[in-house]
Amino acid sequence: MILAANFKMNHTRASTRAYLQRLNSIEKPAHIDLFVFPPFTALDSYESIATIGAQNAYCAESGSYTGEIGLAQLREFGIETLILGHSERRHIFGESQELIAQKFAFYKEQGFTIFYCIGETLEVKERGEDAIHIYLQKQLEGIDTSYDKLIIAYEPVWAIGTGKSATPEDIEKILAFLASHTDAPLLYGGSVKPANIAEILRIPRCAGALIGTASWDVESFIEMIQIAKEI
């Protein structure tokens, strides 16, 4: 099982260090792989029971890409795990599928573990299941879904940061659809919290959760780890 904390643009270097120190004070359940994705300025070579990853990176070793970080900056801290295609990158920062696929190919070549995010908008959801399938398939264009270090996070855009998770029935249907296209572990993300994580982790084919808001408080993340331990 996988539990991943996406800090987004939250936490500083100091608070990330304190967070990881507290996380290290628990015993990591053997069957749970933990990941933490701090903002760029808080990346470091931490001793941690969680694997540290980056929330995004440009597809180059280094170069003239103002405001970006690349492979050289990740290597400095031994980072080999990356989120790509997060809906906030797609919808707020306008990342195209073409760019995301280029990043994917570059970091796949480097052997990175890639948390690849896909998910439909509310407008697409309201058009029904076929529309959702077509939309998700487009988000897989140019992505090697047989890559052995690929983890797919299904994150419906309307459920991210809204407090409103998708229903277990809807998640189950989408995960079944995705499983017909890939053998990659499938996560759910979108308002996962201590109150709903148990039912989400019990959904068939659900290999874990990518958690934003409810992971920022380390006690809340630990609570979810303890719940997951029993599943």
Ligand code: PEP
């Ligand atoms: C996310 O950003 O990946 C996410 C799932 O956020 P939240 O848990 O806040 O919905």
